[in-house]
Amino acid sequence: MREIDVKVITEKVRDLCMEANTDLGEDVFQAFDRAMEKEESPLGLDILKELKENARIAKEEKVPICQDTGSAVVFLELGQDVHLVGGDLRDAIFDGVRQGFRNGYLRKSICHPFTRANTGDNTPAIIHTEIVAGDKLRITIAPKGGGAENMSRVVMLTPSDGVEGIKRFVVQRVREAGSNPCPPTIVGIGIGGNFEESALLAKKSLLRPLGSKNPDLELDRLEGEILAEINKLGIGPQGLGGRTTSLGVHILMMPCHIASFPLAVNVQCHVHRHKEALI
Numbered sequence: 040m041r042e043i044d045v046k047v048i049t050e051k052v053r054d055l056c057m058e059a060n061t062d063l064g065e066d067v068f069q070a071f072d073r074a075m076e077k078e079e080s081p082l083g084l085d086i087l088k089e090l091k092e093n094a095r096i097a098k099e100e101k102v103p104i105c106q107d108t109g110s111a112v113v114f115l116e117l118g119q120d121v122h123l124v125g126g127d128l129r130d131a132i133f134d135g136v137r138q139g140f141r142n143g144y145l146r147k148s149i150c151h152p153f154t155r156a157n158t159g160d161n162t163p164a165i166i167h168t169e170i171v172a173g174d175k176l177r178i179t180i181a182p183k184g185g186g187a188e189n190m191s192r193v194v195m196l197t198p199s200d201g202v203e204g205i206k207r208f209v210v211q212r213v214r215e216a217g218s219n220p221c222p223p224t225i226v227g228i229g230i231g232g233n234f235e236e237s238a239l240l241a242k243k244s245l246l247r248p249l250g251s252k253n254p255d256l257e258l259d260r261l262e263g264e265i266l267a268e269i270n271k272l273g274i275g276p277q278g279l280g281g282r283t284t285s286l287g288v289h290i291l292m293m294p295c296h297i298a299s300f301p302l303a304v305n306v307q308c309h310v311h312r313h314k315e316a317l318i
């Protein structure tokens with residue numbers, strides 16, 4: 040059994056919150072470049088250039104990529120041979136979020152649902168924990184902006200809706216979302232499981248590097264077909280027209296109940312932030 044002191048977890052979470060909010064991944068920069076090669080709208084092209092330049096300045100000057108620095112979504116893959124010592128895991132993560140958002144001058148965006156009173160430190164974080172084999176802990180922080188999250192949906196389709204039903208729902212969702220999720224977006228799709236699992240699959244699918252192939256060939260083909268349909272909508276960068284409405288579509292799927300066909304769409308904006316650490 041390997042011991043990990045939760046103080047180390049607090050430090051990692053603190054650093055990852057700041058890194059994720061300032062340092063967009065190379066995969067997103069490359070996706071901007073690919074989109075600029077194809078974008079036919081002059082305005083759309085200008086916007087893509089501005090978005091890339093904004094991300095470059097944020098990286099170099101270590102300032103937030105967007106004013107909405109998001110809710111702190113934390114994915115943990117906790118090895119079953121790890122013994123956590125020195126305190127409570129949840130408290131340690133919340134402390135890391137508090138410190139990261141304070142030290143990084145990141146906007147605190149979490150509030151009471153009724154009174155809208157701000158909690159003042161961006162907690163509570165949303166924590167998803169998976170117990171895995173081994174004696175390591177992987178922490179991934181994926182700050183999520185409100186504009187994109189608001190455009191996400193879960194629907195319980197009927198089994199007879201089939202693959203065509205998935206395509207119809209996802210493309211319609213992106214059409215209705217319009218400019219609200221600050222396109223170009225990345226569309227995360229969760230298929231199967233049940234109501235809550237499909238939503239988690241959709242969000243987790245966004246952690247795959249942008250531009251990478253889905254290891255499931257059938258899903259890879261479906262991702263390409265849905266992306267092509269989305270990019271025919273003409274919404275374009277920031278909703279001002281063009282062919283780059285989305286930079287990618289990612290799908291995760293698992294079996295489901297014989298009576299059900301759960302589908303979740305998690306819309307992610309171009310500020311496609313996530314960073315991870317392995318302890």
Ligand code: SF4
Nearest residue numbers: 105184186187221308
């Ligand atoms: S949706 Fe994304 S780009 Fe738009 S304001 Fe929120 S975090 Fe920023």
